[in-house]
Amino acid sequence: MSFKLTILGCHSATPRSLAHTTSQYLEMNNDCFLIDCGEGTQRQLRKYKIKFSKIKHVFISHLHGDHFFGLIGLISTFNLLNRNTELHIYGPKGIKEIILLQLKLSNSWVEYPLHFHELVASQSEIILDNDKVQVHTIPLQHRIYTNGFLFKEKNRPRKLNMSSIDNYPEIDICDYQNLKDGKDFICQDGSIILxxxxxYDPPRAxxxxxCSDTEYTxxxxxxxxxxxxxYHESTFLEEHHQLALKTKHSTAKQAGTIARKSNVKKLLLGHYSSxxxxxxxxxxxxxxxxxPVELAEAGKEITVTR
Amino acid sequence: MSFKLTILGCHSATPRSLAHTTSQYLEMNNDCFLIDCGEGTQRQLRKYKIKFSKIKHVFISHLHGDHFFGLIGLISTFNLLNRNTELHIYGPKGIKEIILLQLKLSNSWVEYPLHFHELVASQSEIILDNDKVQVHTIPLQHRIYTNGFLFKEKNRPRKLNMSSIDNYPEIDICDYQNLKDGKDFICQDGSIILxxxxxYDPPRAxxxxxCSDTEYTxxxxxxxxxxxxxYHESTFLEEHHQLALKTKHSTAKQAGTIARKSNVKKLLLGHYSSxxxxxxxxxxxxxxxxxPVELAEAGKEITVTR
Known part of the structure; x- marks a missing residue:
């Protein structure tokens, strides 16, 4: 079990020659997720040789341009490439209207199944749940409705301790699944084997x-x-603390504080002001x-293994 | 009198690593025009060191993504750069709704005057007319409503032939403007000097x-x-003549034929299929x-002088 994150862009506001606006590509247990999609994301995907067809789910944190102006282009390009697999878009209410209006006016309806999952909740909710991965929203505090996203591997079944099991002839192969699922074994005489x-514990998920964009919360x-x-945004340094407050962004120190309080294993900074x-x-x-802090940079790959 | 055209992108369909979708920048008599605005145009403007603030007028030929997906980003970036001069957008009906919806949902109203000039006519019309330049639409035949644009310098005043004027003492300095405007001179005895x-004739305007995108017309x-x-699109070569017909595009030979029939001075090809x-x-x-044919290429500058 491991996941790999590729940074496609990590700067705020506007695309510039060497600064790509926000987008990330996450591979977790054979699921491939695109997270935010600033203008030019499809070029970045090509640059880093990421297969378009692998992307089945796109998560948009909020409707500021540096996080979603590249989405309509990507949706259109998928169609030109004759995509036929379904695409799921998760984002704030309004995202469907924006995309459909542009497809309508360009008379370019897509020929693959395009599903919108519009988000309005102010509490965390599970928005994707398959056999291997769960995605939860992380409600953030920004100038407009914004969610971060928590991608969690599902817990694997527990591992059988065969040398212990062999001591109990009453335990049959057909009981193994219950054991893997964490159930105790009840003997015919009513006694319980924990x-x-x-x-054994399964590998930790x-x-x-x-988390982008947000004020310190x-x-x-x-x-x-x-x-x-x-990943926690750090648009500003502490010297511009007041500007962070005003624009509802965070400083690098604030991102570090959230990481410490959350006891995360590693912090990745990004969304830098120009x-x-x-x-x-x-x-x-x-x-x-x-x-344990790293800087996001376009093209950087971060692989997390147990 | 001269004008300079800079190609920002000249490929069709989707942006790729070395292929930028359509956009051109035209300087004509101190007016600066952006023509079409595919995704990534603002990056191309920066790459070729074109000052954003010089652009006052943007012309969008049609609402296919490779010609306008970069517009909302550019409009937003202008705002982030604290633009305060007005911006005029000329394009098919619907363009205003698309832009305003995105600004509304991102709660990012621009703080400079933004004027939309929506086009619906099927006949050529004058859409910009100042003291030095006129812009006419060129109705094209494509899969959706599309206009090309004709940028024409205004004719300059006629030049005074002083050695001839000096032969007529009756002609006073206050008559010069009428002569520059092409009027004959009427003497006191009623006779006419042509x-x-x-x-002399003024320099030719x-x-x-x-012209992009269009079938042969x-x-x-x-x-x-x-x-x-x-500039006439040439999405295809003659070997894909049928595909050009089907998608309402042109071949390079068809572009050449239009150039010959129109007796233009030079033809520029572009909008190449990948x-x-x-x-x-x-x-x-x-x-x-x-x-006299040239290929459009990103970064190419073409200066036309008399």
């Missing part, structure tokens, strides 16, 4: 939390607790409060 | 015709007659019917 005596801490990787020439200062500032 | 005796010939530079590895074949094919 599950933990018969199985991994998780990735994506500890309300997300319970949701992202112990996460293996946390006013800073060097990104090194973001790293230094977050390091003041939290050690 | 204007052509007193003035230049013109640029932009001779209906445009009277509109673009004698144009100094004609199926062709070499663009040289487009040049060769157009050459069969028309000699």
């Amino acid at each position: 599950n933990k005596e018969l199985t 991994l998780s990735y939390a994506y 500890e309300s997300i801490v319970p949701l992202i607790k112990e996460t293996d990787l946390l 006013r800073y020439k060097s990104l090194e200062l973001f790293l230094q500032e977050a390091h003041q409060v939290f050690e | 204007n052509k005796e007193l003035t 230049l013109s640029y015709a932009y 001779e209906s445009i010939v009277p509109l673009i007659k004698e144009t100094d530079l004609l 199926r062709y590895k070499s663009l040289e074949l487009f040049l060769q094919e157009a050459h069969q019917v028309f000699e």
Whole structure:
């Protein structure tokens, strides 16, 4: 069990020569997710040789342009490439209207199944749930309705402890599934053998939390607790603390504080304002409060394994 | 008098690593025009060091994505750059609804005057007319409502022939403007001195015709007659003639034929389909019917002078 995150863009506001607006590509247990889709994302996908057809689910955090202006182009390109597999779009209410209006006016209806899942809840909810992965929203505090997303591997079945099981002839092969599911074994005489005596813990399930854009808010801490990787926006440095407050963004130090309070394994910074020439200062500032920090950079791949 | 055209993108369908979708930047008599605006156009503008603030007028030929998916991003970026000068958008009916819906849902109203000029006419019309330049629509035949655009310098005043004027003491300085405007001079005795005796022809006004996307149609010939530079789409080569017919595009040979029938000074090809590895074949094919042909390429600048 492992997941791989590829940064396609990690700057705020507008695309510039060397600064791509937000988009990330996540592979987790054979599911491939696109997270946000700034203008030019389809070019970045090509640049990093990511197969378009693998993307089945697109998550849009909010409707500011640097997070979704590339979506209509990607949807159209999928059609030109004769896609026939379904595509699911998760994003704030209104996203369906924007996309359908553009398809209507260009007389370019897509020929693959396109499903919209519009989000309106202010509490965390499960928006995708298959046999291997669950995706939860992380309600964020920004200038408009915004969600982060928590991608969680499903827990695997418990592992059988065969040397222990062999001590109990009453336990049959047909009981194994119940043991893997965590159930205790009840003997014919009514006595109970505890599950933990018969199985090992499964490999711990991994998780990735994506939080962009948001002001500093500890309300997300319970949701992202112990996460293996946390991407938390850091648009500003502390010297522009007031600007962060005003625009409802975070500083690198605030991102570090959230990471520490959430006891995550690693913090990834991004969504940098263009006013800073060097990104090194973001790293230094977050390091003041939290050690395992990395900078997002276009093209960077981060693989998380157990 | 001269004009300069910069190609920002000239490929059809979808942006790829080395293929930018359609956009052009035209400087004519201090007016700066953006013509079409595929996804990624703002990055191309930066790459070729074109000042965003110089663009006052944007012309959108039609609402297929490869010609306008970059517009909302550009409009938003203008706002982030604190633009305060007005911006005029000319394009098919519906363009205003698309842009305003996206601004509304992102709660990002622009703070500069944004004017929409929606086009519905099926006949050529004048859509911009200032003291130096006129812009006419060129109705095209495509799968959806589409216009090309004809950019025409205004004729300059006639030049005074002072050595001739000096022979007529009756002509005073206050008569010069009438002579420049082409009027004959009426003497006190009622006799007439013809204007052509007193003035020279002014420098010939230049013109640029932009025609993308369209099937082969001779209906445009009277509109673009004698144009100094004609951009005519050539999505296909003749070997895919049937595909051009079906998708309402043109071949390079058809573009050459239109150029010949219109007696333009130079033809510029573009809007190439991605199926062709070499663009040289487009040049060769157009050459069969028309000699002065150039290929559009991203970054190419074409200056037309008298």
